[in-house]
Each structure stands twice: as structure tokens, then as C-alpha cells.
Amino acid sequence: MLKEIKALIKDRFFNRTKQLREQAFEIHDHVIRIETDTYFIAKAMIPDIPEILNVERSVYEGQTPWDRAAFATELRRKFDRLYLVIRYHDRMLGFIGASFDDRTATAHITNVAVVPDKQNRGIGAYLLKTMIGKAEYIGYKKMTLEVRRSNVRAQALYLKMGFEKTGVKAHYYFGDHEDAIDMTLTLTQKD
Structure with missing residues (x-):
């Protein structure tokens, strides 16, 4: 009997979480306003990879930390990954990606x-706030990310948004083996 009750509770919790995640992942392409500019935000698709x-090349001095295959794999994982792109007219200005783990109730910013x-215009903050809102909607407890030790501007943004430094991953990044700072945001629980 106890086993059946546990199974029922687990089924109801995970089904509810699954439903909330599916709702959160529904993205209707739409126009948004950040400061004085108007942008278009949409769910990333395979044709967006180039x-x-x-x-990435513009941000990482000609390099692409993730290749075409890595992004394609991520974009095909519609159950536990969400990637968004933001455009101004027809130019892609940025993107964000996150993984969602129901078992740990944790979302992780992958990219x-x-x-x-176009940095320092609120675009990155908007993308982060959008993902944070998705994770909170689902009822997740925290959001995590890694950031290069040398990327103090990004760290400042994350700290401003409530993330805390929670550790260091030594020699984390491929190529130059720079350390990564682990950061965690405790999410607001819905009532």
C-alpha cells in the first residue's frame, strides 16, 4: 500500500512538473521592448545554428566553444532543453540556452x-530573466551556471541578478584551460 501511495505521489508530482515545463517551453515568437529598442524573440531552431x-565567433574572438553538432544535439532535446534567440530586424544579436532537470529541480544556463x-543594453539581462521566469514557473529551486574567471562583466551581471559564487572548476574551459566560477541563484517558490 505504501509503495502504491509513493508511486501515486511521484506520478502526480512529475506529471504536474512535466505539464508546467511544457507550458513554460511554449514560446510564441513575439516582439519585446528593452529600454528604447524593439526586438524579436523566438525559440531557437536548427536553421538558426549558423x-x-x-x-559565438563575435563574442569569443573568432572561436566557437560549441560546434554545429553540439547545438544541433541540444536543440533536438525538446523535453529538457530550451534555447531562445533574440533579433533586431533580421540580425541575430544573442541567444541563451538552458537545461532543466526535474529530479533536482534545477535549471542550468548552458550558453x-x-x-x-549590443552588450550593456539589457539584452543579456532580459534573456536571463526570461529563463529564470521559466524555471520559477515550473517550480524549480535553483538555477546554476559557469562563467570564466576573467569575465568580470558577466560575473557582475549575474551577481546583480542575485546569483552567488559557489565554487571554482579548475581548468574547466577547453583550449586555454581557464577556471570557471560556479554561480547559483536560489529561485522564488510559487505559492
Whole structure:
């Protein structure tokens, strides 16, 4: 009997979480306003990958930390991954990606990038707030990310948004083996 009750509770919790995640992942392409500019935000799709790689090249001095195959794999995982792109007219200015783990009630920012000439205009913050809102809607407890030790501007943004530094991953990044700072945000629980 206890086993059946546990199974029922687990089924109801995970089904509810699954329903909330499906609702949170529904993205209707729409126009948004950040400060004085109007942008278009949409769920990333496979045809967006070349532009996503171009955003990476502009941010990472000609490099693409993730390749076409890595992004394709992520975008095919519609159950536990969400990627968004933001455009100004037809130009992709940035993107964000996150993984969602129902078992730990944790969302993890896998990627976030905004082209250098459009940074410090609220675009990155908007993308982060959107993902935070999705995780809170589902009822997750926390959001995590890694950031390069040298990327003090990004760290400042994350700290401003409520993330805390929670650790260091030594030699984390491929290529230059720079350390990563682990950061965690405790999410607001819904009533």
C-alpha cells in the first residue's frame, strides 16, 4: 500500500512538473521592448545554428566553444532543453540556452551570448530573466551556471541578478584551460 501511495505521489508530482515545463517551453515568437529598442524573440531552431555560431565567433574572438553538432544535439532535446534567440530586424544579436532537470529541480544556463556591439543594453539581462521566469514557473529551486574567471562583466551581471559564487572548476574551459566560477541563484517558490 505504501509503495502504491509513493508511486501515486511521484506520478502526480512529475506529471504536474512535466505539464508546467511544457507550458513554460511554449514560446510564441513575439516582439519585446528593452529600454528604447524593439526586438524579436523566438525559440531557437536548427536553421538558426549558423547565426548562433556567428554570435559565438563575435563574442569569443573568432572561436566557437560549441560546434554545429553540439547545438544541433541540444536543440533536438525538446523535453529538457530550451534555447531562445533574440533579433533586431533580421540580425541575430544573442541567444541563451538552458537545461532543466526535474529530479533536482534545477535549471542550468548552458550558453548565453550577446554580440559585443549590443552588450550593456539589457539584452543579456532580459534573456536571463526570461529563463529564470521559466524555471520559477515550473517550480524549480535553483538555477546554476559557469562563467570564466576573467569575465568580470558577466560575473557582475549575474551577481546583480542575485546569483552567488559557489565554487571554482579548475581548468574547466577547453583550449586555454581557464577556471570557471560556479554561480547559483536560489529561485522564488510559487505559492
